[in-house]
Amino acid sequence: MSLQNVTLHVPPKDKLSGRLDVLMMVSGFLLALFVGMHMVFVGSVIISPKLMNALAWFFEELYLVQIGGPVILLVMVGHFILGARKMPFRQKEYVAFRAHSKMMHHTDTTLWLVQVATAIIILVMASIHIYTMLDTLPITAAKSAARIQHGNWMPFYIVLLAAAAIHIVIGLYRIGVKFAVVTRENRPKARKFMVYLLVAAAVISFLTHIRLSLLTI
Amino acid sequence: MSRRLHIEIFRYNPLDPDSVPHMQSFYVNEYDSMTLFIALNIIREEQDPSVQFDFCCRAGICGSCGMVINGRPGLACHTQTRDLPEHIVLHPLPVFKLIGDLSVDTGTWFRAVGKKIEAWVHSDDTAFDVRAEEARMENALAEQIFELDRCVECGCCIAACGTARMREDFLGAATINRVARFYIDPRDERSDDDYYDVIGNDQGVFGCMGLLGCEDVCPKKIPLQDQLGIMRRMLALNSVKGILPKGILDKMKHKGCCHEKH
Numbered sequence: 001m002s003l004q005n006v007t008l009h010v011p012p013k014d015k016l017s018g019r020l021d022v023l024m025m026v027s028g029f030l031l032a033l034f035v036g037m038h039m040v041f042v043g044s045v046i047i048s049p050k051l052m053n054a055l056a057w058f059f060e061e062l063y064l065v066q067i068g069g070p071v072i073l074l075v076m077v078g079h080f081i082l083g084a085r086k087m088p089f090r091q092k093e094y095v096a097f098r099a100h101s102k103m104m105h106h107t108d109t110t111l112w113l114v115q116v117a118t119a120i121i122i123l124v125m126a127s128i129h130i131y132t133m134l135d136t137l138p139i140t141a142a143k144s145a146a147r148i149q150h151g152n153w154m155p156f157y158i159v160l161l162a163a164a165a166i167h168i169v170i171g172l173y174r175i176g177v178k179f180a181v182v183t184r185e186n187r188p189k190a191r192k193f194m195v196y197l198l199v200a201a202a203v204i205s206f207l208t209h210i211r212l213s214l215l216t217i
Numbered sequence: 218m219s220r221r222l223h224i225e226i227f228r229y230n231p232l233d234p235d236s237v238p239h240m241q242s243f244y245v246n247e248y249d250s251m252t253l254f255i256a257l258n259i260i261r262e263e264q265d266p267s268v269q270f271d272f273c274c275r276a277g278i279c280g281s282c283g284m285v286i287n288g289r290p291g292l293a294c295h296t297q298t299r300d301l302p303e304h305i306v307l308h309p310l311p312v313f314k315l316i317g318d319l320s321v322d323t324g325t326w327f328r329a330v331g332k333k334i335e336a337w338v339h340s341d342d343t344a345f346d347v348r349a350e351e352a353r354m355e356n357a358l359a360e361q362i363f364e365l366d367r368c369v370e371c372g373c374c375i376a377a378c379g380t381a382r383m384r385e386d387f388l389g390a391a392t393i394n395r396v397a398r399f400y401i402d403p404r405d406e407r408s409d410d411d412y413y414d415v416i417g418n419d420q421g422v423f424g425c426m427g428l429l430g431c432e433d434v435c436p437k438k439i440p441l442q443d444q445l446g447i448m449r450r451m452l453a454l455n456s457v458k459g460i461l462p463k464g465i466l467d468k469m470k471h472k473g474c475c476h477e478k479h
């Protein structure tokens with residue numbers, strides 16, 4: 001027992017800190033997994049709009065969208081709250097961290113500020129996005145194409161996509177570091193892998209967007 | 218071609234009410250294999266005897282000469298000027314109490330965290346028998362412990378840590394590495410739960426955000442990243458004991474992990 005924490009009462013032996021840490025990692029990992037699968041799902045339109053429609057029909061018949069959608073939203077908000085415990089919301093903390101990242105010119109340190117910023121962007125934009133999707137069920141390739149071509153949703157998606165991809169890539173790397181999967185030895189390799197992942201996500205999404213904007217509705 | 222180094226030093230004496238923090242420029246002719254420590258001594262001897270900075274061993278052993286060198290914490294005696302640009306900017310280490318100019322008090326800080334983590338071998342003293350032969354230890358294990366014990370408490374990893382700068386109560390990488398040192402020591406009888414009580418919180422392993430500033434500046438190349446990861450995983454798994462099946466926990470715990478009680 002740390003002597004500094006002993007006061008007049010018996011200190012509680014609880015494992016909350018560790019559990020919250022595990023929860024943050026698990027929720028982040030699940031969200032990353034979801035976004036990866038989601039990207040493949042929407043990307044199926046590259047192969048054929050019919051495939052995307054069929055997948056959408058399948059997920060909706062099973063009520064995966066109707067139930068899964070709100071669940072994802074909840075997990076996302078939960079993950080945000082867990083992460084927010086570390087965010088520099090207090091002015092003193094923010095000023096200290098900014099001064100620090102300026103002083104260090106250290107990529108991993110700077111990326112943390114990027115992660116904080118993208119987290120807030122995703123929280124707002126993904127909420128809007130999920131609401132819109134669930135509000136206009138069923139999902140069809142034609143509707144998605146219409147949103148891109150006439151609905152001016154393109155800039156919205158580009159920002160959300162960039163934020164999500166960057167946040168996830170940094171997040172996965174960080175989980176690896178925190179739990180000794182990314183070690184001193186394989187760290188350069190892990191960083192390279194993350195860059196490839198980012199490029200792959202960008203390419204798939206770029207093709208998806210091209211396909212959706214060229215689709216005749 | 219020897220260069221003429223432009224060394225900018227942070228000047229401030231907290232004890233002098235008239236002193237205001239400012240930067241002061243000095244110029245020194247560089248020579249072969251000059252270290253920053255030598256350059257600073259030339260400045261103090263030939264140009265301004267009032268410049269305050271710490272040194273003792275000038276060989277990277279005592280850990281006194283930590284300072285911020287062009288934005289990165291490092292040891293002045295361990296840094297050769299030829300690895301630096303012509304313009305060198307020196308600041309005292311943040312986080313620690315400033316004594317004056319480049320000199321900070323790392324001792325008080327390290328003593329405080331050492332007390333918090335109870336940085337000594339916890340064993341049953343009453344069972345100690347003076348006449349018995351000293352307990353033996355495998356050479357490999359002794360070397361492992363020594364590897365972690367090499368930390369010179371220079372404070373560079375603390376000053377390079379964004380978390381430590383934001384939150385005053387964060388223990389920092391050197392401290393967690395120190396706990397890891399006792400964790401692998403078979404003479405220390407503390408259990409996983411005991412270690413959890415010491416660093417299983419946001420001041421300890423769970424406060425670390427994995428920014429790896431510590432790892433990238435440590436002049437002694439202590440395996441900070443790996444130790445932070447191993448200790449965090451051990452304590453994270455400890456916290457969900459009883460929630461996840463024991464078989465899975467054990468498997469995850471031993472994956473790529475050198476921390477076994479021998």
Ligand code: HEM
Nearest residue numbers: 042068069072126130133139144147157160161164205208
């Ligand atoms: C379960 C809820 C979700 C459903 C049903 C869903 C469905 C869809 C659909 C059908 C599209 C195609 C574009 C359109 O129709 O306008 C799309 C695009 C997109 N969604 Fe989601 N989505 C969900 C959750 C999320 C979340 C949580 C994120 C971010 C973390 C996200 C990020 C994106 C992005 C970035 C795009 C653009 C895709 C691209 O350009 O490749 N979505 N989503």
Ligand code: SF4
Nearest residue numbers: 368369371372374435
């Ligand atoms: S771990 Fe390295 S940087 Fe940190 S105090 Fe020890 S020697 Fe210095």
Ligand code: SF4
Nearest residue numbers: 378425426428429431
């Ligand atoms: S890895 Fe952890 S201890 Fe090291 S600098 Fe980052 S937050 Fe600090």
Ligand code: FES
Nearest residue numbers: 275279280282294
């Ligand atoms: S003078 Fe001892 S470490 Fe630099």
